[in-house]
Amino acid sequence: MATTKHTLVAIVNDKPGVLNRVVSLFRRRGFNIDSIAVGHSETPHLSRVTIIVNGTTATVEQVRKQLDKLIDVVKIYDITSEKLTGRELALVKVKANSATRSEILEIADIFRANIVDVASDSLTIEITGDEDKISSMLQLLHGFGIKEIARTGRVAMVRGALGAPSAEDKPASQRARK
Amino acid sequence: MKKTGAQILCESLIAEGVDVMFGFPGGVLLPFYDTLPQYPQIRHILVRHEQGAAHAADGYARATGRVGVCMATSGPGATNLVTGIANAYLDSVPMVAITGQVVRAQIGKDAFQEIDITGITLPITKHSYVVMDAAQLAKTVKEAFYIARTGRPGPVLIDIPKDVFTDLAESTSPEKVDLPGYKIPTHGHPTQLKNAVKMISEAKRPLVIAGRGVIISGASAELKEFAERAQMPVITTLLGIGSFPENHVLSYGMAGMHGTGYANKALEECDLLIAIGMRFDDRVTGKISGFAPNAKIIHIDLDPAEIGKNVHVDVPIVGDVGAVLRDMHKILETGSHVDWLEQLDEWRKQHPILDIHDSTGLLPQYIIHELYEATHGDAIVVTGVGQHQMWTAQHYIFHSPDSFISSGGLGTMGFGLPAAMGAKVGRPEKMVWLIDGDGSFQMTIQELATLVQDNIDVKIAIINNGFLGMVRQWQDLFYKKNYVATPISCPDFIKVAEAYCIAGLQVTEREEVRPAIMKAMEHKGPFVLNFMVEPEENVYPMVPPGASNIEFLEQPKKEVTTWPRRSTR
Numbered sequence: 001m002a003t004t005k006h007t008l009v010a011i012v013n014d015k016p017g018v019l020n021r022v023v024s025l026f027r028r029r030g031f032n033i034d035s036i037a038v039g040h041s042e043t044p045h046l047s048r049v050t051i052i053v054n055g056t057t058a059t060v061e062q063v064r065k066q067l068d069k070l071i072d073v074v075k076i077y078d079i080t081s082e083k084l085t086g087r088e089l090a091l092v093k094v095k096a097n098s099a100t101r102s103e104i105l106e107i108a109d110i111f112r113a114n115i116v117d118v119a120s121d122s123l124t125i126e127i128t129g130d131e132d133k134i135s136s137m138l139q140l141l142h143g144f145g146i147k148e149i150a151r152t153g154r155v156a157m158v159r160g161a162l163g164a165p166s167a168e169d170k171p172a173s174q175r176a177r178k
Numbered sequence: 179m180k181k182t183g184a185q186i187l188c189e190s191l192i193a194e195g196v197d198v199m200f201g202f203p204g205g206v207l208l209p210f211y212d213t214l215p216q217y218p219q220i221r222h223i224l225v226r227h228e229q230g231a232a233h234a235a236d237g238y239a240r241a242t243g244r245v246g247v248c249m250a251t252s253g254p255g256a257t258n259l260v261t262g263i264a265n266a267y268l269d270s271v272p273m274v275a276i277t278g279q280v281v282r283a284q285i286g287k288d289a290f291q292e293i294d295i296t297g298i299t300l301p302i303t304k305h306s307y308v309v310m311d312a313a314q315l316a317k318t319v320k321e322a323f324y325i326a327r328t329g330r331p332g333p334v335l336i337d338i339p340k341d342v343f344t345d346l347a348e349s350t351s352p353e354k355v356d357l358p359g360y361k362i363p364t365h366g367h368p369t370q371l372k373n374a375v376k377m378i379s380e381a382k383r384p385l386v387i388a389g390r391g392v393i394i395s396g397a398s399a400e401l402k403e404f405a406e407r408a409q410m411p412v413i414t415t416l417l418g419i420g421s422f423p424e425n426h427v428l429s430y431g432m433a434g435m436h437g438t439g440y441a442n443k444a445l446e447e448c449d450l451l452i453a454i455g456m457r458f459d460d461r462v463t464g465k466i467s468g469f470a471p472n473a474k475i476i477h478i479d480l481d482p483a484e485i486g487k488n489v490h491v492d493v494p495i496v497g498d499v500g501a502v503l504r505d506m507h508k509i510l511e512t513g514s515h516v517d518w519l520e521q522l523d524e525w526r527k528q529h530p531i532l533d534i535h536d537s538t539g540l541l542p543q544y545i546i547h548e549l550y551e552a553t554h555g556d557a558i559v560v561t562g563v564g565q566h567q568m569w570t571a572q573h574y575i576f577h578s579p580d581s582f583i584s585s586g587g588l589g590t591m592g593f594g595l596p597a598a599m600g601a602k603v604g605r606p607e608k609m610v611w612l613i614d615g616d617g618s619f620q621m622t623i624q625e626l627a628t629l630v631q632d633n634i635d636v637k638i639a640i641i642n643n644g645f646l647g648m649v650r651q652w653q654d655l656f657y658k659k660n661y662v663a664t665p666i667s668c669p670d671f672i673k674v675a676e677a678y679c680i681a682g683l684q685v686t687e688r689e690e691v692r693p694a695i696m697k698a699m700e701h702k703g704p705f706v707l708n709f710m711v712e713p714e715e716n717v718y719p720m721v722p723p724g725a726s727n728i729e730f731l732e733q734p735k736k737e738v739t740t741w742p743r744r745s746t747r
Contacts, residue, residue, distance in 0.1 A: 012359075013359065017296070017308075020297075020300070021300060024300050024301060025301075028301045058486065061486070062483065062486070062487060065482050065483035066483050068361075068482070068483070069481070069483055070359070071304075071305045071325060071357060071359050071360050072359055073359050074358050074359035075359070
């Protein structure tokens with residue numbers, strides 16, 4: 001069966017050790033995490049975890065069900081089939097000298113990226129977007145020499161007014177099915 | 179009024195109905211044990227090794243359906259619980275394990291006897307807690323018991339630092355447990371129920387396979403009505419034994435690796451398999467691609483993650499087994515499958531499992547049969563893990579759901595003695611027999627002392643073949659009889675028993691078996707029977723590892739002659 005990238009969103013209790021429980025379950029069951037991003041949700045004491053996992057639909061469904069069994073996972077959705085806004089942020093430190101600096105700035109400009117730090121021999125660029133956009137820019141910057149990359153992993157949200165999931169609602173897809 | 183953490187813990191345990199716990203003290207538990215005598219409602223049974231505490235709590239829970247409680251100190255005490263917790267996790271047994279922890283200020287400093295027990299047990303607990311505030315103790319205990327016993331049961335660990343036991347706090351416990359992330363399915367989806375009933379009424383060769391979920395749900399009566407109404411044969415998994423009376427006309431025994439030939443043939447030929455409260459473990463499915471190859475599958479289970487995990491399911495029903503079956507009864511017409519049942523009976527004649535072949539030596543199967551006869555099938559039978567366990571599953575005929583206690587998922591040698599101890603403590607009115615192997619028995623033999631100190635009347639039958647028999651059997655069949663590390667010596671078990679002040683008898687002849695069993699049963703207090711059996715006897719039928727169930731091996735034919743048996747089903 002073909003493997004595809006799935007986007008899981010989990011609303012979890014904001015308590016010590018919860019992320020460990022989530023991640024440990026992936027390891028234990030042999031599932032591979034592509035990226036994971038964690039932060040506060042709109043509800044106090046609840047965090048939102050966005051997990052990108054590569055696998056067949058059946059595998060990912062098994063992951064989702066296993067995660068759902070964790071007491072500290074309040075809700076979990078596979079929003080892959082929804083209309084999504086997915087964003088990732090990357091910081092890139094690229095080698096730059098007086099000869100190359102303007103060309104790099106031009107590339108950053110095309111990608112609507114920001115320059116967040118300038119040094120005599122480098123530039124640090126902040127870029128936000130989907131994975132493709134970030135990869136494209138990285139490819140263009142490659143020739144200048146990349147010193148460091150930090151990427152956050154994707155956070156995602158279902159589009160539209162009804163397009164939760166929030167900590168309070170069910171996602172559009174589950175509502176539609178009922 | 180403020181109370182100490184230790185007092186709050188005791189009162190919270192009592193509030194949960196705990197009247198017995200199995201434990202072993204240690205440095206960080208001193209404040210707790212200092213307080214315990216203030217609460218005589220809680221009987222504390224001192225084990226000889228913490229693994230024994232966990233297995234005893236497990237056996238207690240399986241025998242009573244209540245939450246078993248075990249306790250150990252920090253560090254090695256806690257790690258000694260791990261096997262027992264894993265065992266309970268894999269067999270869905272409700273348990274609360276309480277561990278002491280070093281004082282809060284020392285956590286993370288690699289203090290003496292400090293270990294990250296919640297980290298270690300993360301993948302083998304249903305949930306776990308570290309209580310850093312005595313004011314949270316009552317709430318934590320309430321939640322822990324609720325999680326352990328509801329839904330798909332399992333072990334919950336509570337780790338408590340020493341100074342939390344001595345801290346003063348107001349003991350406030352919420353009226354209701356509030357866990358928004360914890361969902362318990364109850365009734366199955368009506369559409370799926372309808373689909374299932376339609377498939378059952380259309381099936382020519384339906385087969386029910388029942389697992390431990392039926393026992394956990396307390397749904398044996400519902401299962402019986404279900405099978406009788408549609409006249410469907412019933413087979414079970416190892417842990418499903420007892421969920422359906424094995425002396426019932428529709429019972430065809432256990433399926434899988436050491437299941438009956440006719441149960442495995444039925445799996446091969448059925449056109450509809452109704453799997454109830456079971457999880458398609460590899461020991462019951464054999465090679466997945468060869469499992470129930472001609473059948474559509476209806477799977478009823480409480481745990482949605484079990485649906486579709488190992489086999490493809492045509493009709494998934496997520497819900498409590500009892501509730502689902504009751505709902506189905508409302509729409510299920512009576513049925514009849516005379517030809518199909520006749521076919522199964524024919525297979526039963528062709529592949530008899532209860533016949534015991536002739537031998538000059540003492541055969542384990544014969545001993546198990548005699549135990550069944552002597553106890554009229556009315557005992558709680560606990561086993562270790564290995565050949566004796568399979569012979570017990572095959573040759574003892576279990577009538578009721580609470581009568582067979584065995585380690586299935588984890589296959590824990592050494593489970594037997596402490597689990598039998600726990601079962602007897604929980605059900606003192608029942609006769610409890612431990613059927614153990616000489617290998618398994620030696621793993622937790624120290625608990626004989628617990629039997630004596632706490633006056634726990636467990637009857638013990640050791641099936642002693644001088645081998646780690648099941649491993650030897652695999653070496654025999656698949657490793658050219660290369661018996662490496664399987665011949666095992668043992669002490670004189672009768673002398674060992676005597677040293678613990680326990681009576682015992684050694685049995686070597688067939689004629690001595692029944693009188694010895696009767697003597698053990700009439701004796702007040704624990705009794706050890708050491709049966710010196712045929713060393714190289716194998717368990718048959720057997721599905722070779724990696725093979726399909728239908729490829730089961732049987733006792734080599736020339737040896738089979740039927741013994742006169744006092745009673746059959």
